[in-house]
Amino acid sequence: MTQSAAPPDRRPVVTPTRVIAGVCLLAPFVAMLWVSSYARVEPTLIGIPFFYWYQMAWVLISTALTMIAYKLVQREQRARKGGGSQ
Numbered sequence: 823m824t825q826s827a828a829p830p831d832r833r834p835v836v837t838p839t840r841v842i843a844g845v846c847l848l849a850p851f852v853a854m855l856w857v858s859s860y861a862r863v864e865p866t867l868i869g870i871p872f873f874y875w876y877q878m879a880w881v882l883i884s885t886a887l888t889m890i891a892y893k894l895v896q897r898e899q900r901a902r903k904g905g906g907s908q
Contacts, residue, residue: 843891850884
């Protein structure tokens with residue numbers, strides 16, 4: 823029976839770029855799970871209570887942060903493979 827163990831040189835590497843990407847992905851979860859920070863009515867935005875427009879704003883912010891994390895990891899992978907950056 824053979825075991826497919828990863829070679830020691832192929833271990834996952836924690837780099838500053840990956841830490842930043844992780845923070846970008848973690849921020850929306852923390853913001854949405856910390857309900858007491860946005861569980862209120864005031865301030866309203868064009869008549870919409872804060873509770874609702876705050877969550878909708880995080881939809882857009884999450885999209886931007888996910889895109890940033892993806893681009894950072896993609897750029898790092900290209901650099902590790904020796905490819906040119908665009």
